[in-house]
Amino acid sequence: xxxxxxxxxxxxxxxxxxxxxxxxxxxxxxxxxxxxxxxxxxxxxxxxxxxxxxxxxxxxxxxxxxxxxxxxxxxxxxxxxxxxxxxxxxxxxxxxxxxxxxxxxxxxxxxxxxxxxxxxxxxxxxxxxxxxxxxxxxxxxxxxxxxxxxxxxxxxxxxxxxxxxxxxxxxxxxxxxxxxxxxxxxxxxxxxxxxxxxxxxxxxxxxxxxxxxxxx
Amino acid sequence: xxxxxxxxxxxxxxxxxxxxxxxxxxxxxxxxxxxxxxxxxxxxxxxxxxxxxxxxxxxxxxxxxxxxxxxxxxxxxxxxxxxxxxxxxxxxxxxxxxxxxxxxxxxxxxxxxxxxxxxxxxxxxxxxxxxxxxxxxxxxxxxxxxxxxxxxxxxxxxxxxxxxxxxxxxxxxxxxxxxxxxxxxxxxxxxxxxxxxxxxxxxxxxxxxxxxxxxx
DNA sequence: AAATATCCTGACCATATGGTCAACATATCG
DNA sequence: CGATATGTTGACCATATGGTCAGGATATTT
Numbered sequence: 001x002x003x004x005x006x007x008x009x010x011x012x013x014x015x016x017x018x019x020x021x022x023x024x025x026x027x028x029x030x031x032x033x034x035x036x037x038x039x040x041x042x043x044x045x046x047x048x049x050x051x052x053x054x055x056x057x058x059x060x061x062x063x064x065x066x067x068x069x070x071x072x073x074x075x076x077x078x079x080x081x082x083x084x085x086x087x088x089x090x091x092x093x094x095x096x097x098x099x100x101x102x103x104x105x106x107x108x109x110x111x112x113x114x115x116x117x118x119x120x121x122x123x124x125x126x127x128x129x130x131x132x133x134x135x136x137x138x139x140x141x142x143x144x145x146x147x148x149x150x151x152x153x154x155x156x157x158x159x160x161x162x163x164x165x166x167x168x169x170x171x172x173x174x175x176x177x178x179x180x181x182x183x184x185x186x187x188x189x190x191x192x193x194x195x196x197x198x199x200x201x202x203x204x205x206x207x208x209x210x211x212x213x214x215x216x
Numbered sequence: 217x218x219x220x221x222x223x224x225x226x227x228x229x230x231x232x233x234x235x236x237x238x239x240x241x242x243x244x245x246x247x248x249x250x251x252x253x254x255x256x257x258x259x260x261x262x263x264x265x266x267x268x269x270x271x272x273x274x275x276x277x278x279x280x281x282x283x284x285x286x287x288x289x290x291x292x293x294x295x296x297x298x299x300x301x302x303x304x305x306x307x308x309x310x311x312x313x314x315x316x317x318x319x320x321x322x323x324x325x326x327x328x329x330x331x332x333x334x335x336x337x338x339x340x341x342x343x344x345x346x347x348x349x350x351x352x353x354x355x356x357x358x359x360x361x362x363x364x365x366x367x368x369x370x371x372x373x374x375x376x377x378x379x380x381x382x383x384x385x386x387x388x389x390x391x392x393x394x395x396x397x398x399x400x401x402x403x404x405x406x407x408x409x410x411x412x413x414x415x416x417x418x419x420x421x422x423x424x425x426x427x428x429x430x431x432x
Numbered sequence: 433a434a435a436t437a438t439c440c441t442g443a444c445c446a447t448a449t450g451g452t453c454a455a456c457a458t459a460t461c462g
Numbered sequence: 463c464g465a466t467a468t469g470t471t472g473a474c475c476a477t478a479t480g481g482t483c484a485g486g487a488t489a490t491t492t
Contacts, residue, residue: 015439015489033337038254041480052480053441062480113336116391120329120336121249123394130398138399160400161416165385168392172384175332178339182346183354184376200377208424231459231469257450268450269471278450 020058023048024072027065032113035121036066070118070125073111080104081137086147090154090211095202098166102198105174112174138163155210162209169201232274239264239271240288243281248329251337252282286334286341289327296320297353302363306370306427311418314382318414321390328390354379371426378425385417 026047030039041062045052059065080100084093105112118126142159149156173180173189181188189197242263246255257278261268275281296316300309321328334342358375365372389396389405397404405413 019439035251035254035333035336037250038252038337040478042478051441053482054439056481057440116332117251117336119392119395120251120333121254123398127394127398130395131401134395135399135401157420158412158416161413162420164388164392164396165417165420168384168388169381172380176335176380176384178343179335179346180380182339182343183351185347185351196374197377200374201381204373204378204381204424205420206424207426208420208422210423235469256448258448267471269452270469272451273469273471 016058019048019050019054023050023055023058023065024069027059028069028110028114031066031069032110032117035117036125037121039066067125069111069114073108073115074126074129076104076108076111084141084144086144090145090148091206091213094166094206094209094211098170098202098205099198101166101170102173102194102201105171106194109174109177112171116171116175153212157209162205166201166205169205173197235266235270236274239266239274239281240285243275244285244326244330247282247285248326248333251333252341253337255282283341285327285330289324289331290342290345292320292324292327300357300360302360306361306364307422307429310382310422310425310427314386314418314421315414317382317386318389318410318417321387322410325390325393328387332387332391369428373425378421382417382421385421389413 023044027039027044030044030047033039034043039062041055042052044065045055048055055065059068115126118124123130138160141163145154145159145162146156148154173194186193239260243255243260246260246263249255250259255278257271258268260281261271264271271281275284331342334340339346354376357379361370361373361375361378364370389410393405402409
């Protein structure tokens with residue numbers, strides 16, 4: 001039975017996998033552009049090249065599809081939140097932080113925008129995650145930043161504001177892509193552009209926080 | 217006749233003014249949260265405490281209402297884009313830039329989010345503005361930043377990235393308010409919080425760009 | 433081949449959508 | 463007052479919405 005197979009976690013054939021991938025990609029694009037309410041299953045189906053019924057067959061409901069996409073994005077996010085310790089080099093850690101966040105936004109711009117739309121709407125599906133998991137993560141990093149400051153390795157800035165600065169600055173290039181492209185007059189940002197931006201952000205933020213270079 | 221009066225730009229009585237204000241405020245909230253497609257006239261009407269027909273009576277159409285809100289927000293934005301000259305002090309100008317942008321986001325968070333949602337959707341209504349007016353504005357400021365760098369008043373950073381950095385960092389607190397509140401655990405940001413954040417951003421960005429203090 | 437699990441989709445449903453309109457209410461003004 | 467502009471709104475329309483379901487088409491397995 002279909003139901004039992006699904007309950008046992010059996011993914012079924014390759015057909016299912018392929019179609020689900022297609023649907024998820026299409027849905028991410030539509031939800032990213034129009035938010036949860038503004039997206040229609042019909043539009044998602046058209047973007048995926050399938051009849052609406054088929055989308056519902058695989059995903060069950062619009063709500064379920066949306067939640068699944070959010071969870072996928074949070075998983076990607078969590079994957080780059082590796083642990084750091086007080087003994088690490090602040091410059092290295094902060095640069096890696098900026099680089100990996102920038103890379104994530106670049107690799108998954110639609111996912112980034114999906115997240116942004118969810119927050120714009122007041123985070124109805126992510127409230128728990130924000131005030132639970134993510135908040136704890138921020139506090140942990142914050143504690144380490146403070147210790148670095150005590151050791152004179154960087155200025156005593158409020159860690160939370162610093163983290164928000166890095167998040168906003170990096171996410172900007174995915175979320176506000178339309179604005180960035182309109183103003184720069186480019187059709188898209190090249191790898192070289194992104195590298196230049198990353199270098200700029202690293203330079204300004206590290207210097208701005210008084211992070212000492214490693215061998216000083 | 218109603219039509220002729222409207223064509224002549226006669227605003228009508230105080231009733232109209234009051235109702236329009238109410239509708240615009242409600243619509244800004246709804247559009248900000250759900251984007252153009254995701255917002256319904258019904259929801260706007262309920263938020264304004266009026267029947268749907270009345271909203272359409274005053275605003276003509278959903279599209280017209282949306283455009284009007286966007287234009288209002290762009291006007292607010294333009295109002296703080298005063299001219300600067302090469303002879304001004306970079307530190308003063310950049311700080312004023314950060315402060316005024318922060319104040320705008322704080323005074324009009326819904327407008328800020330409305331703008332964000334429009335960009336997320338690919339800026340279908342604002343493409344011209346971005347690649348025209350706004351682009352020119354950015355280029356003008358950029359030229360001045362470059363001259364400052366030549367004079368040794370600041371590091372030779374790419375002006376466009378710097379402007380984006382300031383925009384994203386300041387706008388973050390309006391657009392991602394739900395995330396900020398969830399992570400900080402606050403119910404809202406106080407004036408003191410905002411002042412602290414503004415000081416942090418000014419400090420980090422000015423220092424990060426090697427802007428020389430005035431009397432140096 | 434037979435049996436069974438999976439896949440596919442048009443038809444359908446109740447509800448919501450943006451928008452129109454006619455009828456009526458209220459204000460404004462000669 | 464009467465006349466005319468302005469404000470108000472329920473009923474209505476065509477279309478789109480998320481979701482269901484029956485019935486058939488394919489795979490897969492025995």
